[in-house]
Amino acid sequence: MTLSHTILTVLSEAPHSGYDLSKRFEESVSCFWKASQQQIYRELSKIETQGWVTHELVPQQGKPDKKVYQITEMGKQELLDWYAEPSTPTPIREDLLVKVLAGPYVPRPLLIQQVKARQALHQQQLERYLEKEACFQQLETVEPAMQFRYLTLRRGIRYEQEWIDWCQEVIDTLQSDINLSGLLKRR
Secondary structure, three states: OOHHHHHHHHHHHOOEEHHHHHHHHHHHHOOOOOOOHHHHHHHHHHHHHOOOEEEEEEOOOOOOOEEEEEEOHHHHHHHHHHHHOOOOOOOOOOHHHHHHHOHHHOOHHHHHHHHHHHHHHHHHHHHHHHHHHHHHHOOOOOOHHHHHHHHHHHHHHHHHHHHHHHHHHHHHHHHHOOOHHHHHHHO
């Protein structure tokens, strides 16, 4: 998946400025796609050149005019073409897994510290996602776009929970000095 397709998807819902897009990324897309405001602006320029979006200048008092982007018919067709392509898993490049792999060659307390720190980060992110989920649960009616946003949020929640659980498994294993045969029996 590319950033351009993520932007086209968000713009399919409604026109947005680059700033508003970056806020939407943080609010509803961050559980599966991260992009800085600078990356979003750079990509908007690129996809506008390709004819997938256009912008309208909106005057603002005391500030520069705001560019509000909207998806074009060509952009909708690009999104549809991309959507029809088979989805493939994203390659994993995870430094913590390399650190665990290097476990026999480093001090065990240092590895436990690294895993606990990562677990805390995932716990914090999980708590943010659970707050968002609580907002969904308070809605009396959920429009279709919100239903799909909720489904992606659920994946983010499960992703964070899986990381927390795995980190705990690593910590428990390292602290109890269980060897591989003991670990396999626990499964």
